Amino acid sequence: MELLLILVIGLLYAGGIYFILRRSMVKLLLGIMLLGSATNILIFVLGAIVKGKPPIIGSVQDVLDKASADPVPQALILTAIVISFALTAFAIVLLKRVYALLETDDLDDLNTPEEEDI
């Protein structure tokens, strides 16, 4: 299971880096999203995956009595997912606005001479 996930992480990082090196804005966004997913799975794997050992403290106990899964990486990933959701939503709107103004998907065209404003 871990080996499979590690392969997936590698693929996602490779795909993400390939995409952000392209000139298209949509591919830039896709690349950023892939890199975000890769990072999340990386944290998941680094928290040492085990099967069927939830970290639940029984009603009569004070502490966990057996080795169980680490809940912290999942909390981290959850936070990271929420944040990347917000960022992606903003990025999509921004890309749409840029596309509407410039009518191009090419990042190399983003060099309009400056105008003056306060």
Next chain:
Amino acid sequence: MTGNLILAPVFIHLFTAIFQLTAWRKTVTQRILSVSGAFAALVAAVLLFTQVYNHGTFTINASNWKAPFAIVFVADLLGATMVLLASIAGFAVSIFSATGLSRQRMLYGYFPIFHFLLMGLNGAFLTGDIFNLYVWFEVIIIASFVLMTLGGRKNQLEGALKYMSMNILASMFFLTGIGILYGMTGALNMADLSEKMHDVQNRSLVGITSVFFILGFGIKSAVFPLYFWLPSSYHTPPSAVAATFGGLLTKVGIYAMLRVHSLIFIPDDFTKKLLMVIAVLTILTGAFGALNKTNIRRLFSYLIVCHIGFMVGGIAMFSKLALMGTLFYLIHDIMIKTNMFLISGVIMQLRGVVKMEKLGGLYKEYPKISLLIAIVLLSLVGIPPLSGFWPKVYLFREAFNQYHYFYIGALILGSLVTLYVIARLWAEAFWKNTPPDIVIENKFEPLTIFKKVLLLLPIGILGIVSVYIGLNAENIIRVVDRISNELLDTSSYINAVFKN
């Protein structure tokens, strides 16, 4: 009681922003709330600073959990100083934007977002948890995205796209680093990490992880190969926004570097060499970039890059004198860079342009304002006894001790280019006669005397702080001396976190 004071600078901005959201489209209410909220935060920051300065580091744990498990907020002297500086700059920018900003921007929620940004900054300076630092970074960048795109002009959106993609990428590197760090040590609390990092056997993995952090913070603070987003985006938003960005956002990267390198990755020879190469190249590229710019704001953007290199070089040397230099420069730089962009805003009000070839005659028409601006410009260049001079003494001294002659050369060249471009700015914008065929669009003259004062007051405040930093350097030196001791010997920080 003092524990709760740590959170005051964060919560004051949070509540100011929320109250402003209830007064949507009521720009007068929002302006009053903004200035008073920023002032309250400034008072809280001063109280926090004096408490920390007199009684040492103190902490607060979320929900009263015990230390490495709780998310801990730590006010040590470095954090408290940064909060104080951010609050002074935030107060000045708040006054400036209340008068200098166009009404359309206020209608679309400039002020709430501005306070969310300041909240994020204060949170980043005060948190003692590495993942929490990441979350505050995200608060900062998402607020800065909105501030940068507000207005929606073409070049603004273009700049924002570059800014956004680079900053999201930086966060990704940072998060990857945190993930690997957690995998190695099982800790997120920075004090806890600091103790557990010594026991990690796989030192090469530690080295690689530290590179992830350098990459993440390097993009944010705009160091050499990663700075291109800054000059292509910082000149696009309005001056008030650019002032917050230029003064504070890149310096968060430097702050995080200081924090991470003092607590988690004590710089080894490889990191020191890497940072030193980065520093020298950053100074050189920033300086050369500034040489031929005629748009004042672009010029200032390159100067930000150039001066970031000074501070990275100080971190690279990582000794007491070098850290004192870096910290002093950081204090000076936050005040000056904020002020520079505010000045570009005032020039914009006076003339309607910020291109040097279209400016001129400002000294003849406005001798008093010009004098005020001159003091700030001289502080930036570092004419003794003004504020830019003292940190360079420390940086030079330590560079000679450690035989970093390339860095010394870059420091001299960087300072010289700063002097040259500022002299050119002065000659072009202030001394030269107004070019004959230019139509001047003066938005400053029709303003009431009250608004004129409010527009110049923030520059005055920041100018006075700069002059104070320069003339009362011994007080600042006392502060940076203590901070550099705390950075080199982190036991006081670690003890403060684990005490309660």
